[in-house]
Amino acid sequence: MDMGSISPELLLASLMVAATPILLAALGELVVERAGVLNLGVEGMMITGAICGFAVAVNSGSPAIGFVAAAGGGAVLALLFALLTQVALANQVASGLALTLFGLGLSSLLGQGYVGIKPPPVAKLDIPLLGDIPFLGRVLFSHDLMVYLGLALVGLIWWVLKYSRAGLILRAVGENHDAAHALGYKVVRIRVMAILFGGACAGLGGAYISLIRVPQWTEGMTAGAGWIALALVVFASWKAGRVLLGAWLFGGVTVLQLNLQAAGFAIPVEYLSMSPYLITILVLVIMAGDKSRAPASLGRIFHASQ
């Protein structure tokens, strides 16, 4: 047992990487839910993004094009959800679960020729000067571009939701779609766009796993990350900054757990594996008194003639 063998800076650096896929997916879902739509199909969209990104990156030789394709693949799958829930007015919970089933099947079929292939490597950004800062340099400035994209997205979504007109409209649609409709906003159009954005983000998160974090393609490789992303959104009480915090916490508990084991601590692994979920419940309880609640129209079907 040797705590000293765990290096805090390396631990924090791995945490940044481990948090990125769930961060990306959760940010997308945050926007969707803020628009009043509950899409439980995150896992399906992530895995579809994972294979689309992987296949395109392998064939084109460019991870960048792969990520674009992943966002596209996620968005296309999300479009199905949008058609179901916004046009055909189907129940969102059931549609989201069906989307996950569909996405898992689709991805396995698409991925049949891609098992055992190595994708083109993604270069780490070498940031001069900043990367040489002791401690912080290793923790913050030694990653690939997608990590920074995730962080930038946190800032962007926070700003858009809080200060921009588009964000105001989005929130209005999520809080009270009838009132938003009465004010002349295109509720369905706004929601469809939010759903597509959510799908694209989930796709990026999936591709981060298949192209950078693992990197390989195997069926079912997201292994439940989409569900964790869903949990993150609620954990964060629908706030972008807290999503980041939550993603680090979730990523952190896993990474820390593995590090403690490697350092020889006899920890009850199966009980520790429960901890992120128990912590989420605890946070939900603590934050329940907070003003920030779920968007009022979340999960409700909107029909204009009502």
Add this chain to the structure above:
Amino acid sequence: MKLTHLLTSAALALGLATTAVAQDKTKVGFIYVGPIGDGGWTYEHDKGRLAIEEHFGDQVETVYQESVPEGADAERAITQMALQGADLIFTTSFGFMEPTVAVAEKFPNVKFEHATGYKTLPNLSTYSARFYEGRAVQGHIAGKMTKSNIVGYIASFPIPEVIRGINAAYLHAKKVNPEIEFKIIWAYTWFDPAKEADAATALIEQGADVILQHTDSTAPQAAAEKAGNVITFGQASDMAEYKPLPRVSSIIDNWSPYYIARTQAVIDGTWESQQVWQGIDKGMVEIGEITDAVPADVKDEALALKQAMAEGEYHPFTGPINRQDGSAWLAEGEVADDGTLLGMDFYVEGISGQIPN
């Protein structure tokens, strides 16, 4: 009565299904726990199935069902194959043991083969591979090549097979490098690429420069490649795409010879229930190419060790070996019996840490 009619037709059809053995074309079924595209465990079993098709041509027909959940669904999948006239059915995961036993009792004329289990019937055999022989070779190479004297081990679940592998690798690393230390992470999953990558990274960050894995994805290989100066071994399949570094060798499950032999036995009518545990000698466990990243003398020693096991001259668990708590397990020159190995639930002396639970 409708119900009685149903039951008689059931009995009739069961009889029909079991007489299907007499048909000219032999039908062999496979029940897989994962998708055939998993690149590891199921992938290798499916290679065995394809080998049967290639070897027997039109004489044999194979069928399979992938991603079968354990429990009631497995029982239905196996029954269905038996009903459809399969003569021989391989169920390729430990979790299929109880369902396989249940179905085998109902279809006495169909032959069943269950991988890695311990329950047999007159028409149910078990087969498993002595992967620990491969682990011994890995341990030897690891002990010779590590510079930090720290070997990282990504384990799945605390079951005998995994514990056996850890012990075999440790004993042989220790033999050539007394300073060796094993750091073990229990991932509590067979397959979660992201978690495996994190586990490998955690081990490397804590100084390990050799990573051994008992999980099925190539994620640890990629993590090692990224880190540089870390060597790994392929698990379940060759993982050749990571040659020559970090992957310096591998343990390959080669089920083809066994599957072909058992299919032949059914065709010849010589199939008998048995419990086999085959290793390097029968080709069920293969050591993948040792790359040039391994120094020539180490490579030669590793191959000699493999040869000794193949010829039955050497057993990886040969005394003196103590248990972790210091109590004696095997005396000088004593060889472990299969019973103890099959149920192994203790570390050998020198490994630090505890097996979970």
Add this chain to the structure above:
Amino acid sequence: MLKLEKRPQPSRLWTWVTPLLAVVITMLAGGALFAALGKDPVEAIATIFWQPLFGEFAFYYRPQLLIKGAPLILIAIGLSLGFRAGIWNIGAEGQYIVGALTGAGVGLAFYPTESVLIFPLMVLAGALGGWAWAMIPAVLKLRFGTNEILVSLMLVYVAEQLLAAMALGPMKNPEGMGFPGSRNLRQYESAHNAELITGTGMHWGVVAAFIAVIFAYVLLTRHSLGYHIRLTGQAPRAARFAGVRPARLVLVCLGTAGALAGLAGMFEVSGPAGQVSIDFNVGYGFTAIIVAFLGRLHPLGILLAGLLMALTYIGGEIAQSNMGLPAAAIQLFQGMLLFFLLAVDVLTNYRIRLARREVA
């Protein structure tokens, strides 16, 4: 342009026609998929829908439909009560696991005593276990106002870890050579949820599912509680004036759903599955949510939807092993069926009209 116009009443006709329409569309789209994979589409569709019911081995598959469908129906019935009242329990999978653990735990504790009392005790323990697990989101919701969707979902993961811990630890079969997994309850007569009539697939779980359907039907149509549930879902404010106590409703709906899911888990572990193992749960709790919606939250609808789901599972397996269709294609096919069923439902509640410009 086409426009949707809400019907004053859901259409009786379309309620019955839409599921059939969805199945037909799925057959067409699925056929195209199978053809694209190089398989005979007609044969594939026939294998999935015909073989289990009327094929050569239907005598075996028909009972299997009950075995596969029963837990889905049992759980979905419980969930539908909450869904009608706007209470979103999506953690039935966790309640199912915990019910199985408590039920099996009682059985294993008595091993090897034989007594007719053991099985009823296990039933009770299973229901209680599922109920208790569902009470966590219920109580947290009432006491702190937390969102039950998330708490119940989080508890699924906790339950899965608990299951792994139990299968590897306290409930491990002492005669199992160190392998994970409990004793086989099917070999322990007092704890075995056996077939009641051989060859029919009828075990106590199937009986319980049928009872639940009838019970839910009576509750929703005849009992004031059922009226309160429906009222709360349709008009929460009116419900309050009508004297509905929301807190009580949350407790009743989540509790019932948890107890039924726990029962389903208990019947599964003591019968078809036989033992507590690491991968005991196969997603019944999540699939049941889909079944509940496919059945339009109506007890009889759920009964049919559960059997339909079971049919696609079993038919899909036959297609896999007989025709070499990949499992993924079957999964995709099921996804399509659900999509179309959900999509065409719009015709039940809405009329499609050509839109005319209205002058305000």
